[in-house]
Amino acid sequence: MGSCSIVQWSFFSLLWLQIATGTSEVSVKNLRESLEGPFGVTRHQTANPAGKAAARRHIIARFEEYGLDVTVQNFNGSTGAPDKPGTNIIGVKRGKMNGTSDDRIVAVGAHYDTFATTPGVDDDGSGMAAMLEMAMIMTSCTQQRYTVIFVAFDNEEVPVSATRASNTPCDISRGADDFVCSWLLPFLNTTGRPAEFQGIFMLETIMNYDPRPNVQTLPAGFNIFFQPLYQKLQAAEFSGNFITLIRKPEEEELVALVNQTWEDRAKEPVGAVNHDVQVPVPGKPSVAETTTFFDLVGRSDCLSFWVQDPYLRCVFVTDSANYRGSMQQCYHKSCDNVTSITPDKLNFLAKVTDAILQTTMKLAEVNADTCTKVTSAATGLHGTWFIVMLLSLPAWIWSILQYSCTPHVI
Numbered sequence: 164m165g166s167c168s169i170v171q172w173s174f175f176s177l178l179w180l181q182i183a184t185g186t187s188e189v190s191v192k193n194l195r196e197s198l199e200g201p202f203g204v205t206r207h208q209t210a211n212p213a214g215k216a217a218a219r220r221h222i223i224a225r226f227e228e229y230g231l232d233v234t235v236q237n238f239n240g241s242t243g244a245p246d247k248p249g250t251n252i253i254g255v256k257r258g259k260m261n262g263t264s265d266d267r268i269v270a271v272g273a274h275y276d277t278f279a280t281t282p283g284v285d286d287d288g289s290g291m292a293a294m295l296e297m298a299m300i301m302t303s304c305t306q307q308r309y310t311v312i313f314v315a316f317d318n319e320e321v322p323v324s325a326t327r328a329s330n331t332p333c334d335i336s337r338g339a340d341d342f343v344c345s346w347l348l349p350f351l352n353t354t355g356r357p358a359e360f361q362g363i364f365m366l367e368t369i370m371n372y373d374p375r376p377n378v379q380t381l382p383a384g385f386n387i388f389f390q391p392l393y394q395k396l397q398a399a400e401f402s403g404n405f406i407t408l409i410r411k412p413e414e415e416e417l418v419a420l421v422n423q424t425w426e427d428r429a430k431e432p433v434g435a436v437n438h439d440v441q442v443p444v445p446g447k448p449s450v451a452e453t454t455t456f457f458d459l460v461g462r463s464d465c466l467s468f469w470v471q472d473p474y475l476r477c478v479f480v481t482d483s484a485n486y487r488g489s490m491q492q493c494y495h496k497s498c499d500n501v502t503s504i505t506p507d508k509l510n511f512l513a514k515v516t517d518a519i520l521q522t523t524m525k526l527a528e529v530n531a532d533t534c535t536k537v538t539s540a541a542t543g544l545h546g547t548w549f550i551v552m553l554l555s556l557p558a559w560i561w562s563i564l565q566y567s568c569t570p571h572v573i
């Protein structure tokens with residue numbers, strides 16, 4: 164090897180830096196600002212109504228700024244919880260097929276309320292930060308075939324155990340339930356012939372990356388029902404370096420697409436993997452299934468979709484919340500706060516955001532060439548990528564010339 168000068172090395176480093184930051188359009192800075200801003204304080208109707216109202220205003224303002232069609236859905240609570248009024252915020256990005264029965268609608272959701280005793284940075288400020296970032300990027304695109312819905316749910320954190328037993332559609336008492344029954348079903352059926360619902364990605368507590376060994380715990384019975392995955396986690400020394408996609412057999416294709424996107428993307432700031440947890444029973448969950456697999460089937464807003472007839476697809480995307488690392492102590496507690504944010508966790512959150520964003524764009528057939536904030540879509544090199552390549556060209560040429568001019572031994 165020829166000896167490289169300091170200047171030459173700095174060119175190489177610069178080149179590397181350009182590649183490393185040029186592959187993703189998801190901004191870690193934006194994610195951090197969301198988490199340190201409206202999603203870093205308690206958002207609960209009695210414990211901190213002002214914090215919840217501020218978050219709501221923030222979401223509405225952002226959705227409007229991004230040019231989404233915004234609906235503020237006030238509800239009085241479902242039959243299961245008539246005394247729990249709340250407000251979902253819905254932002255629609257219409258595709259070319261909007262308003263026809265040929266539309267194939269796809270959605271992304273997260274909940275903006277918190278449990279009374281926590282600032283809820285991971286649960287679920289992380290999901291909200293990710294969703295707003297996706298909405299911002301996707302609205303920079305001018306051509307898409309199918310409609311995309313972004314929805315910020317209220318009242319995910321309400322007790323549901325008393326009413327879940329019936330597993331009746333529209334009787335689960337969460338905001339997601341009111342969204343599905345009073346808004347989504349009529350929306351799908353605007354023409355009198357229901358449009359297809361491709362599914363919703365439910366972003367539920369998604370930033371707690373913790374690669375240390377022995378930080379991942381699991382719900383009771385996991386080692387029996389999900390043995391192959393359990394063995395993988397065991398072989399990885401129960402490290403908390405993964406995101407989980409919890410779903411039923413109906414979401415096979417959605418998860419396969421997330422998998423592909425996850426692997427395609429060059430951006431790998433942290434050694435994160437994804438795991439697919441398929442609850443084996445297809446269709447509407449029975450009471451027994453919800454009880455047996457409560458942590459997988461019963462605890463997230465996906466239940467409001469899965470209990471419908473016809474079934475509505477939902478993928479529950481999560482870091483496993485109280486089953487991992489510091490969240491074993493901080494789940495629903497004051498220490499799920501802004502001091503827990505680290506660069507690694509933000510990078511992990513960015514990677515998850517990016518994978519779900521790209522998957523949603525594929526499902527909605529967004530033409531990436533029409534986006535101003537997508538820098539390296541799967542369709543090829545263009546936009547910022549091209550500029551990055553162009554800018555690094557002199558560095559390459561100079562390095563090659565320098566190399567061939569310097570005496571070297573191999």
Ligand SMILES: *[C@@H]1O[C@H](CO)[C@@H](O)[C@H](O)[C@H]1NC(C)=O
Pocket residue numbers: 237238239
């Ligand atoms: C909620 O209840 C109040 C009082 O009964 C009623 O005026 C209001 O229209 C209801 N809102 C919705 C969204 O159902």
Ligand SMILES: *[C@@H]1O[C@H](CO)[C@@H](O)[C@H](O)[C@H]1NC(C)=O
Pocket residue numbers: 257258259260261262
């Ligand atoms: C929505 O559909 C109408 C026709 O029904 C069409 O004129 C309009 O351009 C569509 N909107 C978008 C954003 O594609």
Ligand SMILES: *[C@@H]1O[C@H](CO)[C@@H](O)[C@H](O)[C@H]1NC(C)=O
Pocket residue numbers: 352354355356357
């Ligand atoms: C859709 O709307 C039509 C006409 O209003 C109605 O007959 C049909 O039952 C609806 N379908 C569903 C699944 O709601």
Ligand SMILES: *[C@@H]1O[C@H](CO)[C@@H](O)[C@H](O)[C@H]1NC(C)=O
Pocket residue numbers: 415416418419422437438439
């Ligand atoms: C997704 O990837 C995970 C991890 O590689 C794998 O175990 C799972 O079977 C894949 N799922 C699908 C539907 O492709």
Ligand SMILES: *[C@@H]1O[C@H](CO)[C@@H](O)[C@H](O)[C@H]1NC(C)=O
Pocket residue numbers: 497498499500501502503
């Ligand atoms: C935030 O969490 C840290 C622990 O991670 C704790 O020391 C601190 O007291 C918490 N702050 C508040 C305001 O509760």
